[in-house]
Amino acid sequence: MTNKDLTNKPAENAKDWVANRLRGEILTGTRPIGSRLPPERSLAEALGVSRITIRSAIGQLQAESLLEVKHGSGAEVKNYRESGNLDLFRWIYSNPELSNEEIFKVFADIIRLRRNLVIPIAMDLLAQISEDDLATVRQDLNAMAENIHEPMAYLEAHLRLMDHLVARHDNLAVQMLHHGLNRIIRQRPELILAFLGPLDEHHQVTAGFFEILAGSEELPDPSTLRQGLTENMTFFEEQALDRLKQHLGVTSPKEAS
Template identity: 30%
Template sequence: MAHDSLVDALVNRLRDDVLARRYPAGSRLPPERDLAASYGVTRTSLKHALVRLAQAGLVETRHGVGTVVLDYRRHGGPDLLPMLLTHALGDGADDRWLTEVFEVRQEVGAVVAARAAAHRSADQADALRAQMAAVTSARDADAAQLAEAEVHRMLAAAAGNRVYELLVNSLLKAYLEVRSLFRAPFADPAVAGARLAPLVDAVCAGAPDAARTAAEAYLARTRELMLGR
């Protein structure tokens, strides 16, 4: 197995063990030599995996102490969302994360759409229409899904607040890493584009209230199709 793939797999296993509280917040992980042996990997691979978990806010390596498990609800940020969503899709995992990610996606998306309608430029409106057409004319579900994700990035850019852009980036990163599981709304790209049209039309028309309503309806419907509920 390639080293990167091995580290990816190790990150996933350690993440699941931390989130499942096999290693509770405040506890120390076993010494690196023992931990590497328990997962059947080298210490080098383990070190790479621990760096990634530290970047996500799950652990912290302290000099003279070892690697300590953090309370991710205090130390984690939006970059942890991809890990949490992947964990939520695992067997026996806490699927509330899945529900909560989609809730925030809908709430943030509605605010972003309303702001985009109020602040978008003529050039941004033209670009949004062109991107919606790219969804409709996509060659397959995967291409339509990626084209639709770009619509949300463009809406965030049009909203006139860079913090919303970063929030949307975090939500999209969480979603796109497991997008193959959520392809149902894009099985027919033409239908997907038609479903998206009221949202884009409202933003391009400069109608914030209509854009908010359209975004809520669109995101609620895609959520139903993605989750089957």
């Protein structure tokens, strides 16, 4: 992330404004890991707010695991990569100061993590899909087809389809991670739409997968099935990431392999 003040606009109240400013300074490294915040009085004078406001903002950042408050020694900056959670990721993703390269890196990281969640869901679905499941899928696919020329409505139908598939997967951790990641990417719907590409083509591929699923009488062994799903998802998603890269004008993103 760029080493800039991430809060150029006042927040709804003074506490939020201070918390946003300090959070931004922590995430950009302006306030390094292990460093301590100045005393409350000094911060209050520097930012033009009351000590109570400073104390409340520090309490909020402590709850977010960005700061550790030690009696007698002040507030120490923690390593957010170790202590942070998905809610913090949402804040990073929606930061208006991110460059297009950084936006792409964050989005790609989310997609590749989500891929690891989707594989077991797809395996489970292939193994025991019911007529009720297929009826729900067809309803969502029909909603997508009806809204091919209405991108936002199409996107909602697509995400609803994913939610329905995850809901039938009996793994609480997978469900919570899926919904947490979806809350993050929903903040930038234009990026998801660029990732999906032409909606008629996206719908055709998605519907085709479920048509094969509905007509399958015998499946490969689990190892072969997992390998096939992984290879296909990787191929289509990397193509989609290339599309997003072009949309953002990114030529040499610093991606993790």
